[in-house]
Amino acid sequence: MTSTASGEAQPREPLTTWQNVKFFLSMAPQLPLVARVTLQHLLGRSEPAKYLDLRSELTVAVLRSIMQPAKPRSISSTQRLVVRDPGVRGRIWVANYAAPAPPEPDVLDALVDAVVGLRDPSSEPVEIPRPTIVPVEAEWTGYRAGATDDARLPRLSERELFEEMQKEVTSPVTILYLHGGAYYVGDPCTHRPVTKKLAKITGGRCYSVRYRLAPQNPFPAALLDALVSYMTLLYPPPDAYHTQVAPEHVVLAGDSAGGNLSLALLQTILELQRQGRRLRWFGVDREVPLPAGVAVCSPWMDITVSSPSWQANEAFDYLPPASKYHQIKYPPCSAWPASPPRRHLYASDSLVAHPLVTLVMARDWTGAPPVYLCTGWELLADEDKFAARMFHSQGVRVVFEEYEAMPHCFAMVLPQSRNARRCFDGWAGFIRDVVEKGADGMESKAVMIKARTSEEVELDFSSLGCDAEKMRDRVLAHVADPVDVPSEIVAKL
Template structure:
């Protein structure tokens, strides 16, 4: 028995009574989930939840060290590592800061907005990424050949079947995970779409708070559109690019898109390696369980707790995390991802964006999870703003289920829809997307149409009143972006 297996068994040992209880309640059809999912799924969700709410939580630094580890590259996958250089111009940083300032929501009483304090206006830095493609001729144990990264990219491109390019932004609550932890996902996506993924290693909080990740995402997109000297790839047309991501990565995809819409509204151009460039919109967005409300205050954050492994905020601070070099921050703040004053900003909590007019088509999938309400609200808002949107709700499923239950009927169905949208929006064009709203029933896989007029669980005014209430309390949920699950 290897050390890793022994450690896992030791961690499972004190959970045996919980496992037995869940199994008994499931077999007796006495648990809410038993009507919708099999025993393996319910046990997996329960175990993940228990690991995310330990009696002795680790520090932020220790959690990052534990989970942000490169497992190595093997199997049917091409990975070519590339670092997009940072231009000498500060234009990227300047336009992002200007957009953040311009998009701040006015006070409800009409009073002038106070100046932003304690905001770390991040510099523009080189951004690493992984070009990923499917390697059909390899075996599960194959390793990459000992050639240069540029040569690996060239070999990968020999197996790319179409022009679809996915700009992938990973999940992890903005403080965890990495492109290397998402290689199984990007490998599967490239296999199904026949294209390639550009998986971005954006800077993580709390060490690099908002807008660092947004700046990195923008630089990565510009790198695809306008390759600097030494890039592996030729210029990629915007109509061949799809933004894709899960959870926090879905948030970042939407934030980048809203930023591009703001550029369009203000006719903003960017200085990029000595030339002035436009930043056009991509072909579309394909998102899995996007995290769109960083206040974590939607009703489903409580009502869907039985079906999800994400922990509710209530009770997360009963045992505080140990202090470390990364957290608490200096100057102090409550929110891991951003300055407290920015938690409801339209580029942070995307539900507060006033308009999505002109946004390219969007695919959103979610389960019966804590984030379901915010995803439904966003789908309804996009539809109201005349954006083509495909929304799919998977009955009884938890957060980011396609990455966890690979091979299950619901996951296969979701990935098929996700990748079909991705290829269609590129190969057939954005005009080929017709809005659709549906629930996929558990066990039977039957599709049920949803009336978009009744999709949103709350109105825009109810949303804004709830967020105003949070501001009046002067207490955004403590560590909302840090103590929510690693897969957020």
């Protein structure tokens, strides 16, 4: 069963025989791999077979072969391949909006001040890049209940599409969505199934941001675009379609690198509040208030890839484990290697351990709004558990869900699975509840969800991850070790 925005339970449709046939036909190019995985699964000789059905294990295995090719593509060709808009079709509203750059530089000045303020005082001072303030595009996304599966958008202006979408919005929820893709791929168009589903379950709408991608635009360009987008929601520019959104109706959300960016935006806002900073925004001095909450799926909290789960959980994930991650070399192209050279796609070497880049290095989350965080038995599991433990230890209300045997961003890559449906219900349910109930109406909890039954097993926050100093030492040791950080490296998150 699933819940609609009104709270009514709706039956789920089982997979048809034809759907299963189409799935297995799609695996035809990978027949040797499919045959091997199928045999191991049926004989019970693979670790995932203890927890997953055959369809799910095959999906993860094929994704692994795609994500870990013998001959990697260049960064530029990968970007061109992945970011292709398939068009808008089905039960979804999409209205594009390009938020104009504010005429004042204060939003950039404030961000740079936050980066400086959060720097480890014992570290050497470094130059902070100052990206150009540019217009930031986004997609307003809502659920279109009356459409068919193959319906196209009506021929209306973007503003008119937004107004049609608004007619179906039944909740004050506004989700500022930041997509995943390792900071170098992905787009609002690649994440429409996610934003549509979150809008449907919450009854609200998503503002899905087309932030600038690395390596062409390294840190803090994406974070600047996220901050501009947040201010755009709170204080609409003159040409905006929407009216002013109350901060208590905004939830920051994202997956993988988008989860990193969501929490980096939250940490930025917290730091600006510590500094008592206001922003000059379209001619008016504005506060930068906290959102209602943050809800992230499989967030990439450690850009340095230093946690043990990056090797230990290899059997359950499709991402390249640490041993292979460090060996990936990409053909040179216009985007990579960068000039001047650096080891990491997203940030300069001197900033990779900064707490707005590698979020596990952030020391203070005091005063943050409630946080939802889910993870699987994936390569990022240790850093996600650590983050949940850190939030809880500092008095932040946190809902943590660990999904048994699930890979990275499983709710998106295994959408037909029981746990994907359970994850979306928990993810969207948190978003709806934190807006409707407020922080005082939320309670912390940590659970592990069983793969085959969705049974919840309560977890103790103190048992999640390692302590802060141990995590910090791992990150710094990794950054300092030239063997562990080769010259050409990319994480496919």
